[in-house]
Amino acid sequence: MLNLMIWICLIISDTTAQLLLKKGTIENALTTWGPNFFILSGYSLYIFSFLLWMQILKTTPLYIALSGASIIFVTIAFGSHFFLGEPLTIKSLVGTVFVAIGVYIVGYSRKSVN
Template identity: 35%
Template sequence: MFGISLGQLLFKQAAAGLTQAAGWQGWVFNGWLISALMLYGVTTLLWVWILRHASLHLAYPFMGLAFLIVPVLAYFFLGEPLHLKTLLGGALILLGVSLAASAA
């Protein structure tokens, strides 16, 4: 989930580097976009490996942690605001992940 979260920050940087008039070259040669796609490729392979060794009902709730990790990383690395409601929602997600993981 950390790789997916970091990939979201890279996608944000890629989007910030594109102008309205950017042609296909702006997309194809965007280093941020290339990095994000490569990271997503690697994390997808890792996810498939995880699913070989864990049940989906145990592994998947951890993907919800990205809803907390992404805003926190965006706060620290992109200077985006971090709101109390985001943190409270993240705490609920942590509770839900803990509950789902303990139910096994």
């Protein structure tokens, strides 16, 4: 249960960090090149994500950890669409579906081996 909570926190924090950095760079491009709240918050969440990632690597085989972490590509695609207004094209939808299927297959193969 704890491991599941760590995974959920990793996915949320890493996705949010990416979205905050994108938002911060958009704002900085319009004004100055100094750090702003979004960029500082994004990097702070990256530090938190790094600590969570280290905990996951302690308890999970690397091939499973990397496969599971790739679900972040899916959450970023949808997050950037809903929160930043970026287009979600058919190609990106198909790609995110393939990533999700791959994560499921790797996770399912692990369960069948145990």
